[in-house]
Amino acid sequence: MPHNATSSTPGGLNVAVLVSIGRHPLTARTRRADQDARAVEMALTLDGASVSLIHAGQQEREHEEALRGYLGMGIDTVNLIQQCPQADVVPALADALRQGAPQLVLSGARAETNEASGVLPYLLAEALGWPIITNLAAVEKVEQGMATVLQALPRGKRRRLRIRLPAIATVDSSAPAARQSAFGPARRGALEHLDAASDIDEALAAWQVQPARKRPKRLKIVKSSSARDRFKAAAAKADGGGGQTLTDVTPEQGAEAIFKLLKEEGVLR
Amino acid sequence: MSDLIRRDPRKEWIARNRLHPQHQDVLAEQGGGTKAFEWMGPNGVMRKNPHAVGFIGPNGVRRIDRSGAQQAAQTPGRSAETKDTRQRITIDQPAFMVAVVPDMAGGRLSSHDRDLLGLARQLADADPSQPGAVLAVVFGEHKETAFGEAGADRLLHLEGERFSGYLPELKVATLQGIEREVAPRFWLLPDSTLGGGELGRRLAARLGERPAAQVWQVENASASPTGWRCTARGAAGRDDIIRALPRVVLALAECADPVSETRHAAEPISLSQGLPDVLGRIEDLGEVAVDPASVSLAEAEFILSAGNGVKEWEGYHHAAEVLGATKGASRVAVDDGYMPRDRQVGATGTWVSARVYVAVGISGAIQHLQGIQSCEKVVAVNLDEGCDMVKRADLAVIGDASAVLAALVKRVEQYRAEQQENRNAA
Ligand SMILES: Cc1cc2nc3c(=O)[nH]c(=O)nc-3n(C[C@H](O)[C@H](O)[C@H](O)COP(=O)(O)OP(=O)(O)OC[C@H]3O[C@@H](n4cnc5c(N)ncnc54)[C@H](O)[C@@H]3O)c2cc1C
Numbered sequence: 001m002p003h004n005a006t007s008s009t010p011g012g013l014n015v016a017v018l019v020s021i022g023r024h025p026l027t028a029r030t031r032r033a034d035q036d037a038r039a040v041e042m043a044l045t046l047d048g049a050s051v052s053l054i055h056a057g058q059q060e061r062e063h064e065e066a067l068r069g070y071l072g073m074g075i076d077t078v079n080l081i082q083q084c085p086q087a088d089v090v091p092a093l094a095d096a097l098r099q100g101a102p103q104l105v106l107s108g109a110r111a112e113t114n115e116a117s118g119v120l121p122y123l124l125a126e127a128l129g130w131p132i133i134t135n136l137a138a139v140e141k142v143e144q145g146m147a148t149v150l151q152a153l154p155r156g157k158r159r160r161l162r163i164r165l166p167a168i169a170t171v172d173s174s175a176p177a178a179r180q181s182a183f184g185p186a187r188r189g190a191l192e193h194l195d196a197a198s199d200i201d202e203a204l205a206a207w208q209v210q211p212a213r214k215r216p217k218r219l220k221i222v223k224s225s226s227a228r229d230r231f232k233a234a235a236a237k238a239d240g241g242g243g244q245t246l247t248d249v250t251p252e253q254g255a256e257a258i259f260k261l262l263k264e265e266g267v268l269r
Numbered sequence: 270m271s272d273l274i275r276r277d278p279r280k281e282w283i284a285r286n287r288l289h290p291q292h293q294d295v296l297a298e299q300g301g302g303t304k305a306f307e308w309m310g311p312n313g314v315m316r317k318n319p320h321a322v323g324f325i326g327p328n329g330v331r332r333i334d335r336s337g338a339q340q341a342a343q344t345p346g347r348s349a350e351t352k353d354t355r356q357r358i359t360i361d362q363p364a365f366m367v368a369v370v371p372d373m374a375g376g377r378l379s380s381h382d383r384d385l386l387g388l389a390r391q392l393a394d395a396d397p398s399q400p401g402a403v404l405a406v407v408f409g410e411h412k413e414t415a416f417g418e419a420g421a422d423r424l425l426h427l428e429g430e431r432f433s434g435y436l437p438e439l440k441v442a443t444l445q446g447i448e449r450e451v452a453p454r455f456w457l458l459p460d461s462t463l464g465g466g467e468l469g470r471r472l473a474a475r476l477g478e479r480p481a482a483q484v485w486q487v488e489n490a491s492a493s494p495t496g497w498r499c500t501a502r503g504a505a506g507r508d509d510i511i512r513a514l515p516r517v518v519l520a521l522a523e524c525a526d527p528v529s530e531t532r533h534a535a536e537p538i539s540l541s542q543g544l545p546d547v548l549g550r551i552e553d554l555g556e557v558a559v560d561p562a563s564v565s566l567a568e569a570e571f572i573l574s575a576g577n578g579v580k581e582w583e584g585y586h587h588a589a590e591v592l593g594a595t596k597g598a599s600r601v602a603v604d605d606g607y608m609p610r611d612r613q614v615g616a617t618g619t620w621v622s623a624r625v626y627v628a629v630g631i632s633g634a635i636q637h638l639q640g641i642q643s644c645e646k647v648v649a650v651n652l653d654e655g656c657d658m659v660k661r662a663d664l665a666v667i668g669d670a671s672a673v674l675a676a677l678v679k680r681v682e683q684y685r686a687e688q689q690e691n692r693n694a695a
Pocket residue numbers: 575576577578579580598599600601602613614615616617618619629630631632633634635636637640650651652653656668669670671
């Protein structure tokens with residue numbers, strides 16, 4: 001179901017998408033990052049939007065392969081801002097966005113490599129003074145410098161927000177899946193190199209990075225002085241504990257009790 | 270009877286001396302029954318007389334039943350009342366503050382929130398000579414009463430009309446105000462998709478602090494500038510990053526054990542300065558109605574699940590529509606062809622996480638119960654009072670499924686009509 005938003009901005013909507021290098025969770029090969037690709041997909045489905053892709057990173061063969069994954073979605077160029085490997089890319093990206101002056105910036109919620117803390121869009125928003133929203137599910141319409149969007153909430157719900165442009169929005173797995181990357185356009189597309197000064201991220205040097213350890217499972221702690229109680233608690237089947245059972249009631253009384261619970265929990269709308 | 274324990278040293282002495290002529294009488298008196306084998310000692314500890322335990326079996330051998338059935342039959346005179354043994358702790362002059370902003374999903378502290386408060390307690394109590402206080406910051410209305418039990422020393426409740434809805438910018442500005450006034454040593458937020466994860470990142474960007482996200486372990490480390498070291502997941506869960514604990518921490522669930530041994534004051538405090546006025550660049554236009562049938566079972570909030578006990582399927586489908594519930598089913602209902610396979614709940618179906626799970630005519634086989642482990646409230650409608658689903662349920666109605674569903678539909682329709690009237694009147 002494509003969410004085609006129509007924009008009434010003269011000259012079309014200018015959308016920038018921040019893309020990163022992803023890594024396949026099983027094979028560890030570089031690829032287009034899943035959430036970033038969804039952001040590109042969303043930008044492409046916006047009617048009359050001119051889409052530009054920005055990546056800050058190194059020019060490397062492996063990275064180029066991954067970036068061509070985005071080109072294969074039907075994009076002509078990716079702007080590659082050259083940065084050294086330990087660079088903090090926020091200043092460079094902020095500069096690029098300030099110059100490009102897009103109305104809407106889309107990105108994934110978090111990267112698939114390195115720190116992947118998901119803070120970058122927030123830092124950009126703070127640096128540029130633009131509003132930011134998360135979990136973008138669809139852009140409904142853009143008019144008069146305001147965008148009406150749907151935000152994905154947990155449990156499949158949606159919230160409608162109106163946000164002043166220019167703005168940054170992050171996209172995660174609730175957005176429509178990205179289209180396939182086609183080989184031909186991926187070969188034909190161009191990477192446009194831009195030079196920018198690199199700010200070295202000094203904190204990184206003090207960190208110790210290792211392959212993720214399995215997290216210990218939390219044990220059920222039973223606080224009781226008597227061994228018998230502890231044993232019973234450890235061996236017992238899960239029971240609700242304090243559950244209320246209504247016997248010998250008319251269906252109406254039972255329904256009333258259920259209705260009360262449903263209302264208390266706020267699931268009736 | 271007052272629960273003060275009065276000692277009679279002479280009787281105690283007789284009770285200890287098995288050769289005393291009055292020994293049996295005294296034991297019986299203390300045990301409250303004829304044959305006492307267990308009584309409450311002077312210090313509140315249970316004393317046992319092993320010679321009085323058990324019964325003589327058919328072969329003249331003493332048998333002891335340790336299943337507890339026998340013990341339970343003879344209640345000792347003074348029962349050990351379950352007293353709240355948790356220590357009460359108040360911190361009047363904290364050396365520093367640790368602020369926690371719980372998610373309060375559904376208006377209550379979630380288990381994730383409790384873990385965070387537990388972590389905050391660890392950070393606050395590390396140095397007994399300079400105890401810190403844990404501050405819980407709560408936005409909007411809530412239904413929680415046990416902030417003290419969860420480990421909060423101070424509670425800052427920001428309520429009112431202004432804090433309902435989606436207001437990330439106002440919330441961040443408020444937290445910034447708290448930062449200025451209270452200057453907590455650490456800010457702890459749950460790293461959940463909406464709520465703490467978002468708010469924490471906004472806060473970190475605003476304060477200019479580099480946060481640690483996806484933290485799952487915090488340890489003491491004297492070498493680090495903050496005295497603590499944390500382990501955080503990075504690279505989409507593939508790496509662990511070990512680093513000094515920063516001021517803003519976004520922690521995962523089970524990052525620490527929740528508080529269970531102490532109770533805290535949860536003393537309400539308020540900000541001396543007024544709340545900031547924020548120009549709203551993000552406007553909340555409210556939730557959009559989604560078709561519950563299109564919501565995937567795993568993330569549905571409210572599930573009406575049918576089992577072998579449902580006989581009138583028309584009525585069931587109608588009830589699900591009226592209630593606005595997502596439909597689920599037990600395996601039997603699926604195997605019999607009444608429900609599609611993707612609606613099956615349980616070990617071989619979907620593991621659901623609904624806030625309210627209504628099980629209609631489902632017996633509660635272990636394979637089914639596994640699938641609903643993480644449901645918060647379970648309601649059972651069943652004919653059989655002794656079935657496992659009723660034991661698991663928070664509310665069980667014993668009755669015929671079709672009749673109860675029909676009554677429920679009627680009640681909800683009546684409620685909807687009332688609401689409509691109110692809306693029309695207003
Ligand atoms: C390997 C394996 C995997 C399985 N995986 C799953 C799974 O993933 N999910 C799953 O659900 N099952 C699973 N099962 C099946 C499971 O063991 C049970 O057989 C099944 O859950 C029982 O379904 P039920 O409760 O609907 O039916 P029943 O056990 O027949 O229960 C029907 C209930 O309805 C009540 N009832 C009858 N008439 C009425 C009435 N008129 N009004 C109200 N109540 C009424 C009865 O008292 C009874 O409690 C699995 C089994 C195996 C062996």
